[in-house]
Amino acid sequence: MPVGHERSRPIDRRVRVQGHPVDSHPALPPEVRRGSVRRVTVVGEDVLSRPCRDVTEFGSADLSALIDDMFRTMHVADGAGLAANQVGVDLRLFVYDCPDDNGIRHVGHIVNPVLDLPDPGSRRLIDDDEGCLSVPGATKKVARTDRAVARGFDKDGNPLVIEGTGYFARCLQHEADHLVGHTYLDRLPKRDRKDALRQMEDRREAVFARRAVKSAQLGR
Structure with missing residues (x-):
């Protein structure tokens, strides 16, 4: 999920890492420095359209390296979130570096997440622009709840509860969709979906060029 154009990412102020408040966090997370850039999959590829597998091995060097690579790939692509199948790995995992509407920056990863949303009677739906690193260059308005909770584990198997509001809640819902084989395009009416795909065809090469320059x- 790309960072919203109208929202700047807060740096070293009111930061929550893995759901916990910290005094500060570097603008370039340490995972970015350790990782390598991977190719971002594009809508239409099979790995994006099927449910991902649960992670069953925690604490492994391979899992840590995947998370580092995902952070670096997300950073190069100017993303706020990235799911594992967006780098071609069909595992239930996503990373994020995303502000909420109160200017709090949320940084972390979550493995095997389960999303909790407010009950239908109490939920508030917000229509806002949404894009996707796997639908490069396209944006469309998507209705999402303004609150979400993701429950899962960190890379070492420790339980995690990540709470999000506003734009960060949108990010959690967007990335959780990826892990069940959906993109935001699946939530659009047919006409809007076609328009988003047209936008992608018109803009994707410019997006890829920007990513190459940033990389x-x-x-390295």
């Missing part, structure tokens, strides 16, 4: 600037 080169970051080095």
